[in-house]
Each structure stands twice: as structure tokens, then as C-alpha cells.
Amino acid sequence: MSPVSVTQKRARLLAALRAQASPPGRANNSPAITDLAVHAVREPVSRLEYVLAVVSTDAGITGVGEAAAVPDASTAAAGLLEQKKSLVGRSATAVEALQATAGRAAINMALLDITGKLAKAPIYEVLGGPTRFKARAATAIQGDSIDAARAAGFRAIFVPLAPPAFRNQGQAFVRGTRRRIDRLRAAGGDEIDFVLDCNGALTPGDAQMLAHELESFHLLWLDEPCSPLNLNAVARIAGESVTPIGLGRRATRNSQFQDLLRLDAVDILRPNMGLLGITQIRKAAALAEAYYVAVAPYHRGGPVASAACLQLAASIPNFFLQEVPFPASEQDRRMRAELISPAIESPRDGFLPLPTGPGLGITLNLDAVRKYRI
Numbered sequence: 001m002s003p004v005s006v007t008q009k010r011a012r013l014l015a016a017l018r019a020q021a022s023p024p025g026r027a028n029n030s031p032a033i034t035d036l037a038v039h040a041v042r043e044p045v046s047r048l049e050y051v052l053a054v055v056s057t058d059a060g061i062t063g064v065g066e067a068a069a070v071p072d073a074s075t076a077a078a079g080l081l082e083q084k085k086s087l088v089g090r091s092a093t094a095v096e097a098l099q100a101t102a103g104r105a106a107i108n109m110a111l112l113d114i115t116g117k118l119a120k121a122p123i124y125e126v127l128g129g130p131t132r133f134k135a136r137a138a139t140a141i142q143g144d145s146i147d148a149a150r151a152a153g154f155r156a157i158f159v160p161l162a163p164p165a166f167r168n169q170g171q172a173f174v175r176g177t178r179r180r181i182d183r184l185r186a187a188g189g190d191e192i193d194f195v196l197d198c199n200g201a202l203t204p205g206d207a208q209m210l211a212h213e214l215e216s217f218h219l220l221w222l223d224e225p226c227s228p229l230n231l232n233a234v235a236r237i238a239g240e241s242v243t244p245i246g247l248g249r250r251a252t253r254n255s256q257f258q259d260l261l262r263l264d265a266v267d268i269l270r271p272n273m274g275l276l277g278i279t280q281i282r283k284a285a286a287l288a289e290a291y292y293v294a295v296a297p298y299h300r301g302g303p304v305a306s307a308a309c310l311q312l313a314a315s316i317p318n319f320f321l322q323e324v325p326f327p328a329s330e331q332d333r334r335m336r337a338e339l340i341s342p343a344i345e346s347p348r349d350g351f352l353p354l355p356t357g358p359g360l361g362i363t364l365n366l367d368a369v370r371k372y373r374i
Helices: 003-021 073-081 104-119 147-151 171-191 204-213 231-240 254-262 273-290 303-313 330-339 366-372
Strands: 033-042 049-057 062-068 134-140 156-160 193-197 221-223 245-247 351-353
Touching (some): 033 073, 049 073, 049 104, 049 303, 062 073, 062 104, 062 273, 104 273, 104 303, 134 303, 171 204, 204 221, 204 231, 231 245, 231 254, 254 273, 273 303, 303 330
Parallel strands (some): 134 156, 193 221, 221 245
Antiparallel strands (some): 049 062, 134 351
16 A cells, blocks of 8 residues: 555544544533634734634633734734634533644633633643642843843743854854853853754754854753754754754644654754644653653743643643743833733742642733733
8 A cells, every 4th residue: 555545544534533522512511612802912122922812601711822923913813713613612621622723722722721710720730730840941032141031030041043144154153152152151150051042043064063062061952953854964963962952843743743753853842832732732742751852842922821831831741941031121021911910920040830720820911912912
């Protein structure tokens, strides 16, 4: 049998199983979805955008979620709103059955939020946790100063790689990068750990040289050193250096994580909360656990997704570190604090406490949403 026919046969089988397991409508007298409201918001100074979803039910319980603004907030919001017709009338607790494509992260968070509220427990308890009682936090800096992030309680820092001027820059670029992070280490002392965020900008050759050069620096990991499209090149970088490699922020399917893991191309798996949501990342974490790989979700969106990240952290055994945005502008930080209560993005000595309320453990301030809505 040809590979194509095997794929088709498996697709038909999965479709049949889903049809049996996920009939439309509600089940077991659980609340039914009655409405979906979508809000695209923008931070006033950074101009960072993200999309918020509010799912209402006939039990009077609402759930909130967040999706990444991909390719932009307006397009993401429109795509998410298109899910309304297929959602209304269905069971609000059928988290696995509702396989939304556009904005699936927001829908997933919102339905789990509802499920937790019905259970009167945090999502991590519904999912079998807690596996820990606090989550290590990191944030990305802009420029070369760590003072504000350290004063805010962060003890792990993402350092953005200076954009390469051209491809295959060689030793001068590599050593210049080393000198830069050496200065940051001198400023931070032993209490600060660093991740170098390359954002996929390097060629495999430059990435390989940089990983080797930074071995004695002991980065937490080198993030997205080059494009993961050439998996063999990425695996070679991971295999020839002791510097840990983080990958996965652009992956949208668990098969892509499986490819990274099978080739030993990744040491820290970086699934994107704004694209995938809690349930899909838990599945990716289960794959990673089988390969002894830690998980540090990628998150540079809003505070609702921050709450989802903390729920995830407390529900998986191989969580390592959670990235949390810390805007440079006080105005942007004030907006994030206005959007939800209680405040959850302020670490103490490098760690964030877990939310204790039911569901996501937060309340969305709709007045603030309207204030900052695009």
C-alpha cells in the first residue's frame, strides 16, 4: 500500500472516531455555549496586540481566553469570531471535542476556565495537579539593561540577539555577542540566568559557532538559533555543543514537536501558548517527557495567557521556566494590570505564585477591555 493511501485511510478512521465521540450539542446536562465575544486590544506604547475571547453559557458562567495576534489582531479576531456559529449550543465542558482552528488557544483556555469554575477549582487541579506550587519566571529585555527586570523580581532574562547585518558573519559577530552577554553577566552577578534569543535569525554555521562559543557561559539555553526547517542542521548544532537548544515557538502541530524530539534536535521545547492553548501544549509536554526534554512555553502576549501558562506549569511534570512579558513602559504595565484581577505577573525572587481561584483564577475587567480595544 502506498504512503498516500495509508495517510488517507488513517484520516478516514480518525474522522469516523471523532464523529462517534464528539456529536454536536450538549452532553451529560453540562452547560451549553450561548455566545462568543471577541475583543482585539493593543498596548498604548509598545503597540503589542492580542485577542481576547469571552465564552458565555446558559448556566451564567463565562470563560475567558486569549489568542496570538497572528498575522495581526484584526485578522485573528475575525477568524475567531467565525467560530461562533459552530460553538453556540455545544457543551461548554467538551474541551477535547471542540477542535477550533482559528483562535483555538483562546477557545481552549475559555472552556477550561468554565470547567474549572464548575468544579470550583483551578484548572491545574482539574487536570491532576499541582505538580509544583510556584513557577520560575523569565522576561525579555529591550537593549542591554537588566535593572528594571531585576527590580521587578525576575531572576532569568531573555536577551535579544542583535539583528545580523548579513548572513554567515563569522567569528567577529560571534565574539562580539559573547562580549555583550559577558557584560550582562557582570551586571547581573550570579543571581541572574540568561537565555539568548536568536529568533531564528542565524545561519546554521553561525548558530553552531555561537553555541560552541557560549558553552562556558552556561546559558539556560540558546533560543531558536536558526530556522527549524532544516531539522538535520538543527540536530547537528544540538549534538555538537553542550549549550542547550530551545525550539518550537512556531510549531502548530504536535507532529512538528515529534520531529524535533525524534532527531534529538531540542533540549527545551518551546510551544506557543497563544497559538496552541493549554490542552495542546500538555500533549506536546507528554511527548517531550518521553524524551527527557523540559518544557518552557513561549508567551509574549497578554495577561490572560499568562494565567493560562501558570495553570499549565502546575499541571505538567516537566515544566522548566515560564516567559512572562514585562513591558518597558509603565503605561503598558498599568494596562496589563487593569485588564485582569488579581495581578499575576509580578514574580517574587524569580518565581510566580500559582493562581488559587477557580478556572484560570482571574477576572477579566470588561471596562478596561473596552478602554484599550482596537
